[in-house]
Amino acid sequence: MTTSAYTRADFQTDQEVRWCPGCGDYTILASVQNFMANMGLPKEKIVFVSGIGCSSRFPYYMNTYGMHTIHGRAPAIATGLAASRPDLSVWVVTGDGDALSIGGNHLIHALRRNIDIKILLFNNQIYGLTKGQYSPTSELGKRTKSSPMGAIDWPFNPVALALGAEATFVARTLDMDRPLTQEILERAYQHQGAAFIEIYQNCNVFNDKAFIELTGKEERVHNRIDLRHGEPIVFGPNQEKAVIFRDGRAQVVDRASADPSEILVHDETRPDPTIAFALAQLSHGPHGPTPIGIFRDAPRDTYERLMASQIAEAQQRLGAGDLEALLRSGGTWEVT
């Protein structure tokens, strides 16, 4: 990382942080503040935009520019800001209900446009602020106040959804894994265009241990598939499992029995998102072997760059706007 005159304290505000004690959001906040301090980007150039929900209180705790907006709309508001101010670094903080339920439309459109905003989706698989209803990422059968007999909604797989929208940068991390989170934040920052980061975040009040298969000491070695660019996708206590692509899907096999040439070598930069999508489908939710890391980092022109180039082209072709000429452009006549 670059050297910086900032410390984490420069990004803390005087506002009391009001998440529940033990909430995964605290760790994410620390990761983001550390990353920002290390990054050295002038803090007046940074804007955090959020929607509504527990995670969306985030901007109040970041001493940058920020806006805590309305439910689901943060990507739209951030899009207007980024499109009109390409000089800024615009970050969206959202949750599974905010981004995937009420704001699903804005999320997919921001991603397909490749507008230069960085979207941090804190996925705790539950509605926290409204006290515990099932969310669009809650597992099928999830019993909550609003689903006493179990949720009957098939959940979204956020990474697969983002890849389906052909997002150019898609990653998944865990609240507890601060080094990985900071690494992914930096990569997202360097990426030109929209970045989507799903952060598995523990809600210790309404959905505790939802991610235990990936965070528990015993479980994680069996389930966590770390994606590393250029390396074969293998995992397990002794790296004895491997991921291959066969019959149109990614599959977990015993490494020993696999033809080494068949083992997938992770390539973030594939222009076609099909393999990344197949990896995302290895698990549907944080259960069993689940890939963590950067699924895709494939460059494509950004919305604001295309917008700026059209403006530049129009100005070159037609000259800078002349209001007098505009008003006369439909033909005029003189009355004397």
Add this chain to the structure above:
Amino acid sequence: MSDTIATVNDESEQETQTAELDRVVIRLAGDSGDGMQVAGSRFTDASAAFGNDLATLPSFPAEIRAPAGTLPGVSSFQVQIADFDILTAGDQPDVLVAMNPAALKANLADLRQGGTLIVNTEAFNERNLAKAGYEKNPLEDGSLEGYRVIKVPMESLTKEAVKDSGVKGRDVLRSKNFFALGLLAWLFHRPQEPTLEWVEQKFAARPEVVKANISAFKAGYNFGITTEATKVTYLVKPAHLPPGTYTNVTGNTALAWGLIAAAHAAKLPLFYGSYPITPASDILHELARRKNFGVRTFQAEDEIAAIGATIGAAFGGALAVTGTSGPGLALKSEGISLAVMTELPLVIVDVQRGGPSTGLPTKPEQTDLLFALYGRHGESPLPVLAAASPSDAFDVAIEAARIALKYMTPVILLSDNLIANGSEPWRLPAVDELPDISVPFATEPNGPEGHFLPYLRDVHTFARPWAVPGTPGLEHRLGGLEKEAITGNVSYDPANHQLMTDSRAWKIANIASDIPPVEVEGDEDASLLVVGWGSTLGSIRAAARRARNRGHKVATVHLRYLNPFPENLEDVLRSFDMILVPELNTGQLRRLLRAEYLIDSEGLNKVAGVPFKVAEVEDKILEMLKR
């Protein structure tokens, strides 16, 4: 000055005569694919170039291509041309061009008794007659006896005219609107050049189409000369308009140009976020063409994203505007509330159409007034302005931007379908005389110890400072949660919420001291005052003029500012015995006036998807004056 059409007796004349009229209303009607809007616009531009005053009323179905030959598929374009300053597109056509039976059936009732009817006879076949619901052919059953009918076999004449142009198949008959236009050009002594030049420019990439349209146009013109289609042609002389340079402009175009001018006057980049919706889309189209002005247009994924992106752009320091119609305004409601709470400047354009729900997408109404004022949750006041005519949309756009920026507030600008698609001659303003509406961004901390206080209000305007991202030292957080006065921190304190609610209300109410007083037009000593807003200006003023021509005293007031009202409005209202409020709704302004001032008024209300006829307003005026 008379504003009734001259009557001529053409039966005894041997040669074609020219009759002078002071005004005439022409309506072209056909299938929505027949090019009636194009023909109407061309006739309008030729008349503008000739120097007439004019006003137009396009009417088209919401369906792009409704089933051909049916009544729902009829599209029409009405224009009134005059040698004086007319105010509306006219109540009744004097001339109707009907391209098929459906067009005749849908429009004949409006044609003035004794008016001229030009029909495309070849479209009156059994199939089309049946589609239009005619049991007998109206061209043959004597039902058109009260009109002067000019029968033209327009299809075979068009085919013959374009046979050497190179157009083939179905494209051949596409030129028949130009044939009709040519005939009208002859009938009304219109100059041919503006139309010919337009065709050459418009279809430059398709020389065969240029050739076909010009041939058809000339054939129509020559058909008039050679067949003496009628014994009388008409001349409406140029109007005596105030000196200046004029253009013919529609309301949507004028509004778009007004936004560009406002950005210029505010020294800010223009951001326009919008989702396609009839009848507001043309504003987006016009602005999207003007990228060389640095305009950023954003076609959002939905109405909510459009207002969202606009709020984002406003936070970033742009002149941020979104445009929509009623259904979209409903979807934007929550976003507008956020702009009220965050006190960011933006302009929301609502080009009203018939409602509720999808309603009548291509028809005008003034039914969103109360929605604009009150259609948000919580106490959420904001200024509301309305354009009164196509060219007025230019000025109102600048004024809406001025208020938004100076007072750090969202502003709703109401237009409607009549203004949006109607057109009128517009005396161009002097660009260098546009007002300076720029406001300074905050650049320095305004609190103790270098703190920035985003809700420390200006003592005069009550506006909070506009500190845009990128400004060092002024980092702050906005949001939809209630803000503590001065600091802008989140606050749940009861006294603070009361204070902030009152402050937001006072800020908007105080704008009344910064807008012009209403001006009374007409007879200040009249007993009757007619109060209007929006696109009814023309009908109201024309009706009052007619009543005055009959020897009555009438005054009118037209409101550009619907919230807050001008400071002198109450005194003006109280100085008349009777007040009439014509509106294309069920009485929304009337309700506001009564709520605000406890002043009663009488309504003239119509929610039919069509504008007032001048006669309707005039009749009501005369009726009230008789009491």
